[in-house]
Amino acid sequence: MxxxxxxxxxxxxxxxxxxxxxxxxxxxxxxxxxxxxxxxxxxxxxxxxxxxxxxxxxxxxxxxxxxxxxxxxxxxxxxxxxxxxxxxxxxxxxxxxxxxDWTGLGKVLYRSPILSLIFYLAATVLASLVLYFFHGPMDMERVRLNLFLPTHLIDICGLSLGALVLFSLGINLYRMNFWYRSEYKSVPLDLGALLRTFWEEVVMQNRYRKCEDKSKWLMHVAIVNGFLLLFLTTALAFLLNPEGDPGKVPLFIRVLGTIGGFSLVFGASIAGWRRFTGEEVYNHFTDWIFLKLVLMAGLTGLILELLVALNLPLASYLVYALHLIVVFLLILTAPYSKFAHALYRFLAVYAFHLEKKEQATPGTAET
CATH class of the missing domain: 1.10.1060.10 (Alpha-helical ferredoxin)
Structure with a gap:
């Protein structure tokens, strides 16, 4: 050929x-x-x-x-x-x-530090304006996050943004599969292999165990599982506490969320230190942006828990707003960030495993 x-x-x-x-x-x-x-x-x-x-x-x-x-x-x-x-x-x-990417935004964010910075600043300003004009009253006697930012507003914005990101990722995955099929063939659905790949390559990060430097494995395990725990606790809180009252969140969800936050901060700190000390030979500017957002998301979440426990209303509202802005930026850029890397890699490894399995099965190889 x-x-x-x-x-x-x-x-x-x-x-x-x-x-x-x-x-x-x-x-x-x-x-x-x-x-x-x-x-x-x-x-x-x-x-x-x-x-x-x-x-x-x-x-x-x-x-x-x-x-x-x-x-x-x-x-x-x-x-x-x-x-x-x-x-x-x-x-x-x-x-x-x-x-x-069908939007063309990925090319802008990856190739131009200046345009990338402008995009993040514009998105931050937009999110800040929404929070400023649509926030509710601030109770200065007791921290009431669901009064400051009504739950229905957070739900509408979060679900709308999530749907938009999933739609964009869906088109991108279709385009990825188109290229794969043009060179190879369609990838069949094998639920067992899919779940096994998710456990081995996403949750356990088994391939990183082969690295001599185990800090890379620890870093990725901490960040990935921190995100998975936070996603799980957010979904459970949405289902079990629809009114959004922080005081009614079950204890086990709060504990899992705290563990996820610490895991995120721990992993991001290792990654940042490796880049700061030069252990990573080359650092793309998008890696730094993503790491800083991850670290800020974890830290603001943990600090918010502490402020709420100490009943410091004004500080709690400000940190809560900052936390939501950081999370908004992470979700908005998911189709182009390390989240996209992780998703594409997971599916590519799944396809690779199926290909190897087929080659190892007698009677399936071409003669």
């Missing part, structure tokens, strides 16, 4: 997505020699990097390979040309997300 080559893709286009040193690669194969994933694919990641050198964009978009990497950094450490193959893979992910 012939490839539609674009030799300038790696040397010109991909640099704008973060692969600043990728053009130094001379395809020696050291990355495949050191990569733990090469146990199941001896050409990984050399093959996908070669596709990038050739500019075989259709092959890249239609392959799960760019999502299999968990960026342990061993290939970057061993690269004799300092081409940073790990960052080439991450840049391909950013580029692919923008290609799947």
């Amino acid at each position: 012939s490839l539609e080559a674009q030799p300038e893709f790696l040397t010109e286009e991909l640099i704008r997505w973060g692969a600043r040193r990728g053009k130094a690669c001379f395809n020696c194969g050291n990355c495949s020699a050191i990569c733990p994933l090469a146990e199941t694919n001896p050409f990984y990641p050399r093959q996908i990097i070669r596709y990038a050198q050739l500019g075989a964009t259709k092959k890249i978009l239609g392959s799960p390979a760019i999502w299999l990497c968990y960026h342990c950094g061993e290939c970057t450490t061993m690269c004799p040309r300092q081409a940073d193959p790990g960052e080439v893979i991450m840049s391909l992910r950013r580029w692919a997300i923008a290609q799947y």
